[in-house]
Amino acid sequence: MSDPLLEGYRLCPQRHDEMLAAPGELRPHWCRFMQALAASEPAQLAERMALVEREVRENGVTYNVYADPRGADRPWEVDPIPLLIAPEDWAQVEAGVAQRARLLNAVLADIYGAQTLLTQGLIPPSLVFGHRGYLHPAKDIRPPGGVHLFQYAADLARSPDGRWWVFSDRTQAPSGAGYALENRLVVSRMFPEMFRELNIEHQAPFFASLRESIAQLAPRGDGPQMTVLLTPGPYNETYFEHALIARYLGFVLVEGSDLTVREGRVWLKTVAGLQRVHAIVRRQDDDYCDPLELRADSALGIAGLADCARRGTVLLANSLGSGVLESGALLGYLPALCERLLGEPLLLPSVATWWLGEPAALEDAWRRLDDLIIKPTDRAAGSEVLFGRRLSPAARDALHERVRLQPHRYVAQEWVRLSQAPVLDRQRPRHLSARAVGLRAFAVATGSGYAVMPGGLTRMGSAPEADVISMQRGGGSKDAWVLSDGPASSSLSLLRTTITPADLKAPRAHLSSRVAENLFWYGRYAERSECAARLLRVALARCVAETEELDEGSLPALALAREWNLIDGEGDPVAELLSAATQPDQGLGAVLRQMGRAAFSLRDRLSIDNWRTLNQLVQDPVLTRRASLPAALNWLDRAVTTLVTLSGFALDGMTRGTDWRFMSIGRRIERLDFLALSIQSAMEAGHGSGLDWLLDLCDSTVTYRSRYMVAPEWLPVLDLLVRDDTHTRSIGFQLPGLLQMVQKVESLHGGFASTLLAGSAEALARLAPEDLSPENTALQTLLADVRESAYRVSEAVTHTFFTHAQRSQTRVST
Template sequence: MTVLSDYTAALAQPRLDPAPTRYDELVGADGALRPAWRPLLDVALRLTAGDLARVDTDIRHALADDGVTYAAPGRGVEPWRLDPVPLVLDADEWTGLEVALAQRAELLDAVVADLYGPRTLLRDGVLPAPLVLGHSGYVRVMARASAADPHPLLLTATDLGRTGDGEWRVLADRAQAPSGLGYAMQNRRVISRVLPELYRQASPHRLAPFFHALRSSLLQAAPGDPASPRVVVLSPGPHSETAFDQAFLASTLGFPLVQGGDLVVRDGAVWMRVFEHLERVHVILRRVDAAWSDPLELRAGSRLGVAGLSEAVRRGTVRVVNGLGAGVVENPGLLPYLPAAAQHLLGEDLRLDSVPTWWCGDEANRRTVLGRLDELEVRRIDGGRVGGGRDALRKRIEAEPHLYVGQQPLPLSQAPTFGRGPGAVGAGGAGDLLEAYAPASGAVTPGSVTLRTFTLLHGSSYRPMVGALATVRERHDGLQAARSVSKDVWVLKRDAADPDQHLAHQLQPAYTDASAAVLPRTLDDLYWFGRYVERAEDTLRLVLTAHALAEDYRTRPFSSGGASLAVAWKALHDLCPPGRPVRFDDPAVREELFGDRLDAEFHAVLLDSDRAGGVAQSVAALRACAQGVRDQLSADAWRAFASVERSAAVLATSRHSHQVEEAGGRMLNGVLALTGVVANMMRDPGWHMIGAGRSLERVLQVARLLRSTVVERRGLDTDRRVLNAVLGSTESVVTHRRRHRGYVKVGSVLELLLLDPANPRSVVSALADLRGHLAAMPASTGSTRSERLLDELGERVESVDVRALVALGGARRPHLDHFLADLVAETARLSDAIEALHFPAGPGPRSFAQLLPRGAGSDDLLVEAGGDG
């Protein structure tokens, strides 16, 4: 039998557990497939466990290749998880839901407009004042006529779950800064590639037209009807829970991804800092919570927002989407009052019921909640679930009843999910690295489903996206897993000729001539991108060189070859300090190092993210820089990162010595692929800043390597091997051999690596490249401090006498040591000057983790509201 046949047969078996009846998204109560799945019968029922295992592996590789991540609260950045079995809905079922979602978005928009405008809902007692005014999402500075917006909600999200009889219920509304659209589109891209036959058979509504409509709506939202409106996506930063989602959205829509420091308010309007001038911003698609959006009038000290933004909104010079204060309708205490609000504002019955909810600010409701604490979930009106025993919950509710609600958990519907097995979920440590690449071994089991739907104000009406983002909570052996997995949602067409998203007759997005902008913060990230990619490459080459020496001399620690290996290790320790100094001249240390500890040290340099200057740390920092400019990098960059991470994952599972060379070589290929990605970028200031970072880091790496290896004299045989290792780690062996016919000496190596302008690995060549990159920057004048320092440094290097550098003073070369030390120090000073001129001025931003409490700046995609039964 195939997996879906097995799943259907398992559901038909009688059950002894008392769990409430759950609606199954695949199989009906009569044991037959749901109508939505019947057109897919031929293809779907042929899927075997092996097929799904292959598809699951392809999915994880595809997501890794695209760099799709999610920073789960409390767990840090993790690979995005996508189940291979889609959630399929037919056209008849979706039509009714679509109407109800459009009505709900219209109602929420009217509620926000009323609460910040005439406030008739409060005046007429439709909504209790303590419920609204006691919610942190109510932004009082926007409750004035000058800030009135007839349609404050352009994009809303609604989280849904099914009851046992298959009826949809609202679990939560998302209006603050709805997230998940990017993940939904990414899920569709991946599933359509890995299950092409099933996707073609289903032919669900494509999602791309919804993104076209979103872009058009944002452009049309600009106040004052400018000729070329500037729209930006305001992000909390690359450490946000949904950083990928934000960057994906910005890239897909073609709008700059900015952070608070990239914007400034001048003369009552919002401007974007672009080099040494400002560009007017008309629309801000906000992914920062309102409380953090303006440190002047809202949360003091926030670095995530823009000082004066509230005033600009009140003046009508900028449109913020969604409006500041929209988060007030995310209050779960509003759910039982929305039917009355619908009658009051729309004159209609509310079509979509919510999960049963009781607001404790009402005395009768409070008695109900206190009497049912064992069966209800208690939540704060502006937060998540509240834990603790009955007595603790009772005390909290009685102390501040208006801040709490009780909700009836729903027996959410279930859907077939290809599980990974309990051991693969929440493994932590090395398990997080391996999860994206380990082969799957699970089976198809039921998991509880929630749905996030999206609705857009397009033209004069609200249009739900025909599709959604589903989240499934996996369960293994009756236990709920530590993590959840997403599903692609397919809404089938009633007729194959139906237009996707019902938008065939809508106008295409308006053309705008807003030029691409490279922000100073972006230049900062790109500069360090260049530095880290060079650092990772140079460290990997040194590891491979040291490993080659180890393969020859690890059993002969006191030979000249063993001495050269110790020098290579000293260089690695100088460039990648392990946290405690190691005395390589100590025979006991050397003997221990050449024993079992040797491979462990190679693994540490390659895999330990806490090893300063190590490959893992450099790649992690490189990826963080790339995440900050994700909207400007091609997808090839993320495939290169995935190649590096796959190689690291393989090495993490093996302690065989040969794997160091194999995995290190593949990691080097991945880093070199990033260099190829950069080579194909537009020759704009961002590209020049990457080149500047690479050139400067190359100078530092060569100087530090030479200082660790060549300054001391150790004997002819040892020095010869050390010099060959230096040439190998700087990719200069072939050039030196061609020029000097294999005869290696200190002077020829220094000439090649310091002074040869034809050698791209030389210091002189790197400084020349750096000079060209800086000259191309708009802020450069030819006489800036960074250019002056660079000229002085170049002149000093070019005028150095190699014969003086190689002169011995005892067992050392003091002139060379002094020259290289000065070269490192002057290069570091040059870097500071570059940053001061080309990057944002003022104090650096605070750590996002320090500034942002859980939930600020984004909302959880893994729905908690409504429970799981």
């Protein structure tokens, strides 16, 4: 095939090429795709690459590289060109991965059961007991259905001869399936015609099997069956995936603090009381799961979880202690174990591995060090993968001494050059370059064996010459397309065909206290952001309009900005306001970041449209560079519009459940406080300052002018902003609304705050038009009481719903 796409794309004699069989000769299963790609104009390819990047950015797809300054904000890298896998290749991988999962499940059952493999010498006892992944408290735990290894992932790659090899096993909390799903959603939209025409196998049946298997294996009782996905939290590198899978499968996303153990069972702490948890899909390392029996310093786990697993009152996927199988030292023993336990040869071989805990293996490995890599048996140990041929004599001696002191902690593996696949050149869209690739394949236990996800997650090296593929080292990813000989499965979704009465859920079901708290603060920060943007816009506009020397008397908006800690008032007002408007760590930028953090913890509850709008706001380019005054004013207009849009999502897109009420209570508290403070500032400034700024700040200019054909005066302005119960930007609307919200929550969960608002509400009702004057004591007292009541309601909500010091008895939601 002669095409500019392949100009500069070079075969590497030491690597298997996924696309080319020989220079210029496409492999048969790549022909149709490459023909379609070659027919694309350069502008189309550039547009597709831009669309992929925009989709990733707006969807907030991230992977936290701990050494990267961008941290949790580092975007996930997806190359638009999928890895194509021929049907016959995939049949080999699928059978081998399913067999390997069955084998490792049997090994786990023995290690934590009869330990026959250890007593008979098929596995050296020191290999197991010397690994930090072996958990003695997990001994004799018998999971439901005998499934220790509910989920499994294998890291695969091709050697230069084209054979598939397993480089490592992921058995503890295998990650990547959610990223594979996201890659599919993104890439299939880039090439929709080819996705249909090539009969690509779908991923939905795999996820359906996962959900159905949990429902079959999990215990029952204490209400409808509940499955939760346990995450270490928003700062974990794969948190995006946790939120995506929870939302996709309908699981409740929880952190360890959301769960508690009572009477030998696991419960979710919700605003409605405790609700029984029947299954936990964990994305947390073994030893962090239970501070009572495992790692005592863990703040992420659930005290008593191991005892619940021992009693069989909760399904853990995967079971505790499964991390021991991630030891690279086991790879060399699997062929014999497969013959012994399954009575069949191992279908997918492991890369040649020497466990250095055996003296003969250590001696043999050091003789051939140039062809090997050395790495720890425990992948969490933090040690680098070392290439023998790249070590200096001094480094070899130092490594040999380190290994000699603790040989059981190291393995040597044959260095195999990974296969390469094409990627689109970001600088030259009509040109392809090659990157090393590996495939992470996923399996899940079902009633008839293990089901394997078609394709899985393709990972690629960070640079053309990269020898190691690691997302923590900046690697990227691809979608993996498994071609089918016939029409692909028509199953495209996880929707059930039948809903029974037992499947119906109350609108307030499973709202954990932590989620309620994040919703409450998301509401507060969203409203605080809008107030800050409006205030900065009004203050900047008036600063520009002033021709005389600025002072707080003539510019109450500036005084209010100082009162609200947006500026300190000691420098040039315009410069300070510009910084507060556009610097990411000051003023509006700081509040937006706090809103983004609260939203990030609610990933599984925000719609895609909501999340995209939020991302566009917090990632606006103006926050990354110093903006001019016109650019800042334009940005503030844009910010206000976007924040109003986000308010619309809450108003129009959320069901009126308890979650919506917590968010709305937060918004109303913040708006009440800001309204009262703004009116107080105007009253303190007196008659000389004018009231146009106050109407602009409270988005009330149009309403005022539609009613009164006069310049703003105190009586009509205060009537509009204080007494009017039809105007959403008035205390007369917000205070009764907050009281009604609180009373509705109290009708479900008991009294906690309505009495705190009663006095202010009564005082507001007694306020007469004659009282609407800046000098009126009753009005001044009312504004102060409104602010104090809002603060006290916030405290009451926090103490009642967001702390868990034995405040409620077990209540089961049915």
